[in-house]
Amino acid sequence: MESFWLILAIKGVMIGSIYALISLGFNVIYRTTGVLNFAQGEFLMIGSLAAASVHGKGGVGMGTALLLGVGAAGLTGALVDRLAIRPVRHSPPVVLVIVTIGVSLVLRAAASLIWGTDPYHLPPMSEGHVTAGGVQIEAQSFWILGVAVACMAGLALFFQRTALGRAMRACAENPEAAGLCGIDRGAMSLLAFGLSAVLAGISGILLTPLLSMSYDRGTMLGLKGFASAVLGGLGHPVAGVAGGLILGMLEQFGAWFSSAHKEILALSVVIVLLLCRPQGIFAR
Amino acid sequence: MLRVIHLSAGYGALRAVDGVSVSARAGEVVALLGANGAGKSTLLRAIAGLLRPWDGRVLVGGRNLAGWPAHRIAAAGLSLVPEGRGLFPGMSVRDNLRLGGFARRGSARELEERIDEMAGVFPALAERWDIPAAHLSGGQQQMLALARALVARPRVLLLDEPSTGLAPLVAGEILARIRRLKADGLAVILAEQNTRAALQAADRAYVLATGRVIFDGTVAELRASEAIARAYLGSE
Numbered sequence: 001m002e003s004f005w006l007i008l009a010i011k012g013v014m015i016g017s018i019y020a021l022i023s024l025g026f027n028v029i030y031r032t033t034g035v036l037n038f039a040q041g042e043f044l045m046i047g048s049l050a051a052a053s054v055h056g057k058g059g060v061g062m063g064t065a066l067l068l069g070v071g072a073a074g075l076t077g078a079l080v081d082r083l084a085i086r087p088v089r090h091s092p093p094v095v096l097v098i099v100t101i102g103v104s105l106v107l108r109a110a111a112s113l114i115w116g117t118d119p120y121h122l123p124p125m126s127e128g129h130v131t132a133g134g135v136q137i138e139a140q141s142f143w144i145l146g147v148a149v150a151c152m153a154g155l156a157l158f159f160q161r162t163a164l165g166r167a168m169r170a171c172a173e174n175p176e177a178a179g180l181c182g183i184d185r186g187a188m189s190l191l192a193f194g195l196s197a198v199l200a201g202i203s204g205i206l207l208t209p210l211l212s213m214s215y216d217r218g219t220m221l222g223l224k225g226f227a228s229a230v231l232g233g234l235g236h237p238v239a240g241v242a243g244g245l246i247l248g249m250l251e252q253f254g255a256w257f258s259s260a261h262k263e264i265l266a267l268s269v270v271i272v273l274l275l276c277r278p279q280g281i282f283a284r
Numbered sequence: 285m286l287r288v289i290h291l292s293a294g295y296g297a298l299r300a301v302d303g304v305s306v307s308a309r310a311g312e313v314v315a316l317l318g319a320n321g322a323g324k325s326t327l328l329r330a331i332a333g334l335l336r337p338w339d340g341r342v343l344v345g346g347r348n349l350a351g352w353p354a355h356r357i358a359a360a361g362l363s364l365v366p367e368g369r370g371l372f373p374g375m376s377v378r379d380n381l382r383l384g385g386f387a388r389r390g391s392a393r394e395l396e397e398r399i400d401e402m403a404g405v406f407p408a409l410a411e412r413w414d415i416p417a418a419h420l421s422g423g424q425q426q427m428l429a430l431a432r433a434l435v436a437r438p439r440v441l442l443l444d445e446p447s448t449g450l451a452p453l454v455a456g457e458i459l460a461r462i463r464r465l466k467a468d469g470l471a472v473i474l475a476e477q478n479t480r481a482a483l484q485a486a487d488r489a490y491v492l493a494t495g496r497v498i499f500d501g502t503v504a505e506l507r508a509s510e511a512i513a514r515a516y517l518g519s520e
Contacts, residue, residue: 163386170372170383176334177370179354180363182387182436 016248017148021203022225023240025196032192041222042107047073047201052120077197111215122208233280285471291340293330300326302495308471316475318492332364333357359387363438369429373418384432423454
């Protein structure tokens with residue numbers, strides 16, 4: 001029985017760290033540009049499908065496929081910034097949110113044309129499992145956790161220690177003053193979308209061995225990343241990571257009651273939590 | 285160093301600045317006076333590229349920057365310390381200064397040296413290096429805003445109401461600092477409602493009213509011009 005709970009917890013952390021990565025992508029764009037990007041899940045889907053299709057059908061090696069997938073996601077993010085966001089950059093936030101919803105529809109349609117509607121698979125990064133505390137843990141779990149932690153640490157270093165990272169934070173804190181300091185906000189927006197899409201692509205590739213991916217699966221995952229970010233407190237990347245872990249756990253324990261309704265259970269809890277603390281659990 | 289020729293700018297249909305020409309030479313502090321709503325801030329914002337000028341030219345070292353975006357104008361050597369100081373409130377004093385040097389060419393080491401130089405000029409800031417800008421006092425925030433603009437080694441410095449909200453003693457200290465910039469060869473335009481204090485720091489002055497220049501001359505001439513003096517310097 002104990003090992004049963006342990007398995008749920010491990011799965012929760014694993015799925016949760018993927019949600020955490022997606023929420024980081026949300027926060028990177030939100031903090032730099034003030035835009036809530038609802039095409040985040042589509043970046044994830046594109047990264048995953050690009051990698052899976054060149055690996056499965058193209059016969060390209062795993063490493064190259066992963067790089068291509070992450071690259072395709074990043075490129076999509078950059079194009080979205082240039083073609084959809086930049087022309088309406090000075091519009092009110094509501095307009096920008098609606099633009100990103102439109103972008104997500106376009107990307108989904110494009111993906112169904114390119115890759116069709118069948119699901120794609122990726123093999124795990126390494127086969128096998130580790131036995132600990134009486135439970136078997138798949139090797140892929142360690143990949144997910146390791147890559148997620150590495151991305152978070154890398155991002156934290158980037159934002160704290162590099163001139164570019166500081167400049168992106170400056171755009172969020174005071175856009176006008178950022179311009180006066182010589183920071184090109186358009187370039188920072190491009191960088192934010194590219195970086196955020198790369199993060200989404202990485203999460204998609206990590207997730208595909210567990211869930212398989214098709215053109216329409218990104219949307220729900222994007223929403224869960226958004227729910228994680230909001231649950232922690234929008235604009236606070238670390239809180240968003242915690243939000244992702246909480247959501248992942250809730251889902252797994254929800255699946256214990258009814259696997260068909262795990263999402264309803266998890267998102268209902270999120271709604272209740274947000275009714276109590278609209279600013280997020282960890283935001284002051 | 286700075287020559288603004290026949291500049292017009294505004295918001296929507298409102299022409300807040302109407303054909304204004306002002307200039308500042310290297311090593312000169314020029315006061316920009318006028319009542320609230322006379323167009324001082326609009327003029328400075330249009331020069332710095334925060335607001336796109338409708339018409340006119342902004343020459344810095346002979347190059348016309350009118351219509352350029354703010355970040356390119358900053359990189360071309362013109363810094364504006366805006367009304368409200370324009371700091372990054374959640375970021376440390378040091379990070380604010382580092383961002384001031386963002387557009388500056390040169391190595392990271394040179395930037396850190398320049399920031400350390402600022403610590404010497406503004407000792408009050410050096411004691412608060414790692415404190416978020418939001419936690420500084422009003423005077424310290426103004427010093428930080430000034431220091432951040434100077435990190436970029438601008439040739440032209442525009443200051444919008446630097447003494448607003450400060451105790452007279454602190455405001456005096458800031459203005460003394462600004463006067464000392466002349467020795468570094470900066471061209472400074474100082475917009476102030478606090479006329480008395482501004483004239484102590486300035487060599488020349490412009491007076492704006494409803495978006496036009498209604499006086500242009502030396503500080504002595506301004507003091508001698510009774511009508512202007514009564515209207516803009518206060519009668520007490």
